[in-house]
Amino acid sequence: xxxxxxxxxxxxxxxxxxxxxxxxxxxxxxxxxxxxxxxxxxxxxxxxxxxxxxxxxxxxxxxxxxxxxxxxxxxxxxxxxxxxxxxxxxxxxxxxxxxxxxxxxxxxxxxxxxxxxxxxxxxxxxxxxxxxxxxxxxxxxxxxxxxxxxxxxxxxxxxxxxxxxxxxxxxxxxxxxxxxxxxxxxxxxxxxxxxxxxxxxxxxxxxxxxxxxxxxxxxxxxxxxxxxxxxxxxxxxxxxxxxxxxxxxxxxxxxxxxxxxxxxxxxxxxxxxxxxxxxxxxxxxxxxxxxxxxxxxxxxxxxxxxxxxxxxxxxxxxxxxxxxxxxxxxxxxx
Amino acid sequence: xxxxxxxxxxxxxxxxxxxxxxxxxxxxxxxxxxxxxxxxxxxxxxxxxxxxxxxxxxxxxxxxxxxxxxxxxxxxxxxxxxxxxxxxxxxxxxxxxxxxxxxxxxxxxxxxxxxxxxxxxxxxxxxxxxxxxxxxxxxxxxxxxxxxxxxxxxxxxxxxxxxxxxxxxxxxxxxxxxxxxxxxxxxxxxxxxxxxxxxxxxxxxxxxxxxxxxxxxxxxxxxxxxxxxxxxxxxxxxxxxxxxxxxxxxxxxxxxxxxxxxxxxxxxxxxxxxxxxxxxxxxxxxxxxxxxx
Amino acid sequence: xxxxxxxxxxxxxxxxxxxxxxxxxxxxxxxxxxxxxxxxxxxxxxxxxxxxxxxxxxxxxxxxxxxxxxxxxxxxxxxxxxxxxxxxxxxxxxxxxxxxxxxxxxxxxxxxxxxxxxxxxxxxxxxxxxxxxxxxxxxxxxxxxxxxxxxxxxxxxxxxxxxxxxxxxxxxxxxxxxxxxxxxxxxxxxxxxxxxxxxxxxxxxxxxxxxxxxxxxxxxxxxxxxxxxxxxxxxxxxxxxxxxxxxxxxxxxxxxxxxxxxxxxxxxxxxxxxxxxxxxxxxxxxxxxxxxxxxxxxxxxxxxxxxxxxxxx
Numbered sequence: 001x002x003x004x005x006x007x008x009x010x011x012x013x014x015x016x017x018x019x020x021x022x023x024x025x026x027x028x029x030x031x032x033x034x035x036x037x038x039x040x041x042x043x044x045x046x047x048x049x050x051x052x053x054x055x056x057x058x059x060x061x062x063x064x065x066x067x068x069x070x071x072x073x074x075x076x077x078x079x080x081x082x083x084x085x086x087x088x089x090x091x092x093x094x095x096x097x098x099x100x101x102x103x104x105x106x107x108x109x110x111x112x113x114x115x116x117x118x119x120x121x122x123x124x125x126x127x128x129x130x131x132x133x134x135x136x137x138x139x140x141x142x143x144x145x146x147x148x149x150x151x152x153x154x155x156x157x158x159x160x161x162x163x164x165x166x167x168x169x170x171x172x173x174x175x176x177x178x179x180x181x182x183x184x185x186x187x188x189x190x191x192x193x194x195x196x197x198x199x200x201x202x203x204x205x206x207x208x209x210x211x212x213x214x215x216x217x218x219x220x221x222x223x224x225x226x227x228x229x230x231x232x233x234x235x236x237x238x239x240x241x242x243x244x245x246x247x248x249x250x251x252x253x254x255x256x257x258x259x260x261x262x263x264x265x266x267x268x269x270x271x272x273x274x275x276x277x278x279x280x281x282x283x284x285x286x287x288x289x290x291x292x293x294x295x296x297x298x299x300x301x302x303x304x305x306x307x308x309x310x311x312x313x314x315x316x317x318x319x320x321x322x323x324x325x326x327x328x329x330x331x332x333x334x
Numbered sequence: 335x336x337x338x339x340x341x342x343x344x345x346x347x348x349x350x351x352x353x354x355x356x357x358x359x360x361x362x363x364x365x366x367x368x369x370x371x372x373x374x375x376x377x378x379x380x381x382x383x384x385x386x387x388x389x390x391x392x393x394x395x396x397x398x399x400x401x402x403x404x405x406x407x408x409x410x411x412x413x414x415x416x417x418x419x420x421x422x423x424x425x426x427x428x429x430x431x432x433x434x435x436x437x438x439x440x441x442x443x444x445x446x447x448x449x450x451x452x453x454x455x456x457x458x459x460x461x462x463x464x465x466x467x468x469x470x471x472x473x474x475x476x477x478x479x480x481x482x483x484x485x486x487x488x489x490x491x492x493x494x495x496x497x498x499x500x501x502x503x504x505x506x507x508x509x510x511x512x513x514x515x516x517x518x519x520x521x522x523x524x525x526x527x528x529x530x531x532x533x534x535x536x537x538x539x540x541x542x543x544x545x546x547x548x549x550x551x552x553x554x555x556x557x558x559x560x561x562x563x564x565x566x567x568x569x570x571x572x573x574x575x576x577x578x579x580x581x582x583x584x585x586x587x588x589x590x591x592x593x594x595x596x597x598x599x600x601x602x603x604x605x606x607x608x609x610x611x612x613x614x615x616x617x618x619x620x621x622x623x624x625x626x627x
Numbered sequence: 628x629x630x631x632x633x634x635x636x637x638x639x640x641x642x643x644x645x646x647x648x649x650x651x652x653x654x655x656x657x658x659x660x661x662x663x664x665x666x667x668x669x670x671x672x673x674x675x676x677x678x679x680x681x682x683x684x685x686x687x688x689x690x691x692x693x694x695x696x697x698x699x700x701x702x703x704x705x706x707x708x709x710x711x712x713x714x715x716x717x718x719x720x721x722x723x724x725x726x727x728x729x730x731x732x733x734x735x736x737x738x739x740x741x742x743x744x745x746x747x748x749x750x751x752x753x754x755x756x757x758x759x760x761x762x763x764x765x766x767x768x769x770x771x772x773x774x775x776x777x778x779x780x781x782x783x784x785x786x787x788x789x790x791x792x793x794x795x796x797x798x799x800x801x802x803x804x805x806x807x808x809x810x811x812x813x814x815x816x817x818x819x820x821x822x823x824x825x826x827x828x829x830x831x832x833x834x835x836x837x838x839x840x841x842x843x844x845x846x847x848x849x850x851x852x853x854x855x856x857x858x859x860x861x862x863x864x865x866x867x868x869x870x871x872x873x874x875x876x877x878x879x880x881x882x883x884x885x886x887x888x889x890x891x892x893x894x895x896x897x898x899x900x901x902x903x904x905x906x907x908x909x910x911x912x913x914x915x916x917x918x919x920x921x922x923x924x925x926x927x928x929x930x931x932x933x934x935x936x937x938x939x940x
Contacts, residue, residue, distance in 0.1 A: 064844055068752070097847035109838040114860050114935050124846045159936045175846065363761070465645025467872075468917040472879035473897065477653055477909050480901040481664060553768065560770055561883045567901050580772060584887075587776055588784060598773035606768035613764065 008081075009037035010182050010215045011061070011100075016075035018053070018060045018239075020289065027073065028289040030056045032239045034075070038183065038215040043206075045230035045247075046219045047262065051286045053239040054219045058185040061217075062102055063092050079182070098128040101176035105188040107168035111160035117144075118156030121175045128179050143174040147204060166197035173204060180212055187219045202229060223266045227251060232322070235259050238286055238297035241316060245323035255325040257302050258282070296328070304329045364614020371607035374600070378424030387415035389422045389574050398590045408592040410582060419574045420596045426486065426575035427556045427604060433490045434497060434555035435548040441494070442501025443544065447536060449502060450509025460506070463499040471496035471554075472561060479567045489562060489569055493555050504547055508540045542619035549612035553605045560601050576601045635928055639921050646917040647699065650910050651692055655684070665708065665904040678708065682906070704914065705907040707900075714911035717896060724794045725892035728815070728881055731808050733870070735816035736823055741866070743820070744827025745854055751832055759824065767821035771880055775814040775887040782810060792889040807890075815884045819877055826869040830862035837861070863934045871927040874920055 018031035031053040038044045046054045059065050061077050063084065077084040079099060084092065104110040112120055121140035125131060131139070137156065144152035147170040160168055169189060176184060186205065190198035202225065209216055218229055226233055226247065233250040235243040235258065243256040254260045261282040284301040287293060293300060299309040308328050316326045325331075377384060386406065393413035401408045407416035449459040466474070471493075478492035512535055562568030563577025564584075571578055576597040583593025654661050662679040663670070670678075678684075683691050698705065704714040740763075747759040783791040789810055795803040834840065835858055843857040882894030889895075893912055900908035931938045 062845055064841060093847045093849060095847070096845055102842075102845040104838060104842065106838055110842045112839040112843065112857050112861070113937055115857070123848065123852075127847055127849070127852075161937050172842075175842075461641050461645050462649075464642045465649055465917075467875065468642055468646055468920045469649070469913055470875040470878040470882075470916060470920070472882055473913055473916060476882070476897060476901055477650075477913055480904060480906065480909055481653065481661065483664075557768075557770060558879075561879075564772060564883065565886055565898050567898065584772075584776070587779070591776070591780055594772065594776055598770055598776070602769040602773055605770070606765060609764050609768050 007039055009039045010080065011217075012037045012076070012078040013057075013061065014076045014078065016057065016060060016077065017073040018056050018065065019071055019073040021069045021071070022290065027071075029073070029292075030070075030239050030289055031060060034236075034239075034241055036234055036241070036244070038217060040182070040215055041209065041213045042231050043209065043216045043218060043229050044232050044234060045226045046217065046234045046236060047221065047223065047226055048236035049221055049286050051238075052236045054236050055187050057236075058102060058187050058217065058219055061185065062096055062100060064096075064102075094128070097124050097176075097181070098179045099181055100183045100185065101179070101181040102185040102187065103169070103172045103176045103189050105191050107165060107172050107192065108160065110172060111168055113160055115159075116156065117158055117160065117163070117171050121171070121178055124175055124178055139178055140174070143178045144171070146177075146208065147171070147174045149174075165193055166200065169193060169197075169201050170204065173201070173208070177208055177212065177214070181214055183215045183217065184209075185217050185219070188221070189218070190225065191220070191222070198225075205229075223262060235262070238292055239289075240297060240313075240326065242298065242327070243323075243325040244316070245321065249321055249323040253319075253323070255319050255323070255330045256298075256327045257304050257329065258298050259325075261301075296326075363610055364617070367607045367610025367614060370603060371611055374424060374604050374607060375428060377421055378428050381418070381421040381425060385415075385418035385421050387418040389414060389418040391415070398586060398593075400590070401592055407596040408590065410579070410590075410593050411586055416579075416592060416596055419579055420576070420600050422574050423576040423579055423597055424600060424604065426569055426573055427559060427601065429486065430490055430493065430559045430569075431552040431556040431604075431608070434493045435552035437490065437494045438497040438501055438551055439544060439548045442498045443505050443540070445498065446502040446505025446540075447509055450506040450536075451513065456506070459502070463502050466496065467499045469496070472558060475558060475562060476565070476567050479562060484568065484570045486569055486573065489559055492562070493558050497551050497554070501544070501547060501551070504543055505540050508543065509536055512536055512539050546612055546616040546619060549608060549615055553608035553612065556601070556608070557605050632929060636925065639925055642921055643918060646914065646921075647696060648692075650913050651695060654682075654906055654910070655688060655691070661906070665906055667904060681706075681708065699914070704911040707905050707908050709900075709903045709905045709908075714907050717908060718893060718911055718915055721891060721893045721896045723796060723892075724885070724890045725881055725894065727794075727797065727804070727808060728811055728884065728890065728892065729877060731812040732816045732819060732877060732881075735812050736819040737870070739816065740820035740823035741827050741859075744824040745831055745859060747824070747828040748831035748835055749850075749854055751828075751835075756828075760828070763821040763824045765821075766817040767825075769818075771814055771818060771883045772887050774817055775810070775884065778810045778814055779888075794888075794890045794892070807888075811884045811888045811890060814887070815877070815880045818880055819873060822873050822876065823866070823869060827862070827866055830865045831858055834858045834862045860934070864931060864938075867927055867930070867934065871924040874923055878916055878920070 014035050016031055016034040017029060019027035019029055021027050034053075034057060036044065046057065048054050056065065056070070059070075060072055061084065063072070065071060072085050075085065079095065084095060087095075111117075118137055118140050121143060122133065122136035125136040125139045126133065141152055141156060144155055149155055149167060149170050155163070155167075155171075160171070163171065172189075184205075189205070190201050193201060205216065205218075206229065208214070216229075218225070220226060230247045233243075233245060233247055234241055235250070235256065237258050243250065243254070243259045250259065251263075254263050265281055282301055287297060287300065293310065294313075295311045296302070296305075296309040296313055299305045302309065306328055312328075314326045314328045314331060316324050317331050318324045319330065381389075386404075391414060393409070395413065396405065396409050397411055397413040399405050399409040399413075401416075405415050405417065407420055410416055410419070445459055445463075449456045474496045475489075475492040478495065479488065482488050559568055559575065560577035560580065563575050564581045566581060568577055569575040571581075579597045580594045580601075583590070583597070586593055660675070662675045662682065662684055665682075666675045666678050683694060686694075695705075702715065704718075706713055707717055710717065743759050743763075747756040750756050779791055782789045790803075790807050794807050797804045831854075835854075839861075840853060840858055843853045848857070881892065882897060884890070885892045885894035886898065893916070897909060897912050899905075900912070
């Protein structure tokens with residue numbers, strides 16, 4: 001199925017700023033002025049190390065930031081033109097699970113251990129589509145078939161601890177897609193799984209996306225997953241978008257030194273000169289939320305750092321096509 | 335690296351000095367509890383000097399007077415001054431609270447260490463503790479009280495025995511965890527004797543939860559003493575403990591409610607302040623426990 | 628599954644045996660001559676000898692115990708010295724008020740404390756949480772008779788809404804039965820609620836941090852459903868356990884409450900027995916209450932798999 005690229009995007013995130021209150025003083029900024037869009041049927045990958053704000057971006061979209069400290073400080077989250085940052089809590093609940101769904105990294109802890117699989121899927125249908133309980137269970141059964149779970153009738157009555165890790169993630173996907181959402185937020189959906197299961201789960205997500213036209217925002221630190229799934233890629237570092245482009249643009253010509261570092265740290269896919277032993281790691285760690293440097297937040301770890309980088313944060317500049325990067329060094333080269 | 339460590343320790347200095355004041359402001363409740371407790375303890379200890387009357391002196395003419403300028407808390411059925419009796423009542427509660435907390439903690443510590451360390455003793459001791467826990471504390475105390483002539487020290491024993499199992503369980507749990515840890519094994523290999531082993535490794539680990547537990551036991555003991563006296567099976571009736579004063583006052587509750595109001599409020603405040611202090615100590619000494627309760 | 632249940636049931640036997648031994652030894656090991664204490668200050672030598680023979684105190688200790696245990700197992704709890712009637716009959720006569728007060732108190736406490744604990748955990752750190760927690764420390768610290776007499780003065784003596792004291796059997800007059808239970812239930816229930824509210828808050832606080840709560844919210848569930856179905860069901864095991872172990876505290880409170888409200892229950896029977904030094908009655912009450920405690924906690928243990936499917940026997 002092909003989707004029209006000129007069609008209006010399903011989800012527009014515009015200038016999103018996510019903050020955490022810190023008792024006294026100004027709040028820490030976890031996501032800073034982030035903008036992106038996704039279209040129907042498209043897959044956008046958000047890439048970055050842990051702590052870069054990618055999961056908080058997803059939680060901001062659903063307004064599920066940890067209470068009472070986290071909040072959206074500024075920006076808009078437009079779903080079909082409606083700003084989710086402004087609607088009431090009740091309206092937001094109608095969006096969650098129906099228009100926008102989310103799946104999480106740990107399928108074990110993300111499923112309720114004391115409720116049956118069937119009940120957990122069916123209740124999503126029940127709260128969003130006023131159907132009677134047996135109809136909801138029917139939908140749950142149908143969905144379990146769609147995510148290719150063997151013996152779905154029996155699974156309905158089982159509890160999460162009776163399932164394997166891969167099965168649990170299939171259940172999570174079934175739960176997320178049972179109301180045919182417009183957008184699926186997948187936060188590291190395969191990180192906790194075996195490699196062979198990872199591939200099966202990714203295939204499943206792609207197949208279901210083809211059938212339903214759901215836009216997928218896939219959050220990962222694994223560039224292998226990005227290469228396999230993404231149409232467009234957004235690289236985040238310390239709460240900022242540092243690079244954005246199509247998957248071919250990013251992989252063929254990584255521009256920002258951070259993106260290049262990530263690429264160098266990745267074992268080469270199908271490349272002849274596969275790394276032996278240690279991968280090239282980026283030295284240092286992501287700066288803590290309350291200790292972000294002025295200027296470019298990557299400057300302390302950047303091999304190409306200029307004096308200017310430590311003073312002034314670089315803006316996001318186009319480097320050709322849909323490709324853009326936020327870096328003083330590469331801006332000078334372009 | 336070394337500069338940051340140095341910097342951190344330098345920054346630590348002024349913070350530690352200000353920490354008591356800051357803590358008091360950050361945890362207003364434990365502070366209020368501690369101040370209240372100090373006040374109550376002072377009033378009980380200072381009762382002979384603060385009291386306006388002899389707590390035993392009867393003025394039949396002035397019986398069942400409501401609170402007034404001479405008798406601040408009114409008088410009881412014998413014309414005794416309630417203010418003086420209430421202050422003196424705190425002395426008994428204080429003695430019993432402290433004695434029970436200390437006794438049950440020490441006995442519980444010894445039994446708990448033995449149970450945690452010796453497998454054979456463990457099975458027997460823990461069955462005994464299970465049995466003791468199955469008997470409601472007040473009932474067991476009542477039964478113990480029925481066996482001998484009442485005195486303050488019999489009350490202490492009667493309240494202490496039912497409190498022991500909880501201390502034993504706590505200590506045993508800590509000992510079991512600690513002895514699994516490698517450093518104990520290492521210490522045994524070197525040939526450290528059992529008593530030294532206990533002093534060096536087990537006591538420091540048990541101390542924080544034990545102090546917290548002892549605080550709660552003190553609060554409970556004060557309350558239980560008043561219940562026993564109220565029921566007529568506690569401290570000898572001639573001793574003006576809060577429970578005894580309330581038990582005497584209950585006959586006149588309709589016409590002289592102050593006879594039970596003041597001692598009850600003092601009793602409640604003392605238990606409350608000890609409990610608040612316990613909560614505060616728990617939060618400060620044992621954050622892991624604080625999360626669980 | 629059954630092997631665990633059977634082992635758990637068998638495990639109650641040593642506990643009950645220990646209770647029996649404790650109760651047995653209490654009288655025998657007490658300082659002084661128990662027969663003389665029971666007989667009282669004005670007893671003659673003959674009186675004391677008679678009581679000693681009646682209690683079997685003149686025989687060797689082990690023989691006494693075996694004989695006594697045999698009697699217990701055949702359902703014979705001995706006779707009251709004062710009333711010269713079987714102890715078990717005396718207890719059965721007094722069981723209704725105590726049972727009624729325990730049940731209403733438990734129900735009241737659960738209805739009050741669990742919602743309060745859930746609310747406090749949900750809004751942890753807010754003024755709502757702090758108020759609920761402060762009230763629970765207060766309720767836990769205030770003696771039962773202060774609340775009890777406060778309620779009596781307010782609702783009975785001043786407003787004349789409810790009876791001051793006493794008890795009416797359910798079979799005599801259901802309405803009066805309930806009216807007499809209202810004030811004692813509140814007085815005792817507040818103390819017990821404090822305990823339950825604290826444990827509910829603590830477990831809910833842990834549960835609300837779990838990933839599956841975030842999942843439930845991400846599905847678009849409303850907060851009541853998230854809290855009461857997804858979180859509370861997960862938190863139920865520790866809460867139910869506390870209800871069981873808190874039974875000991877509850878029964879202690881019942882004894883005092885019965886005294887405040889002049890309710891002729893087992894607590895009053897015990898106090899009367901102590902004042903008359905009627906030791907067989909005290910023994911009987913302790914044995915019965917301990918057995919109830921052990922069996923209620925056994926039932927709770929066996930019910931765990933219903934609450935949490937991960938717990939398997």
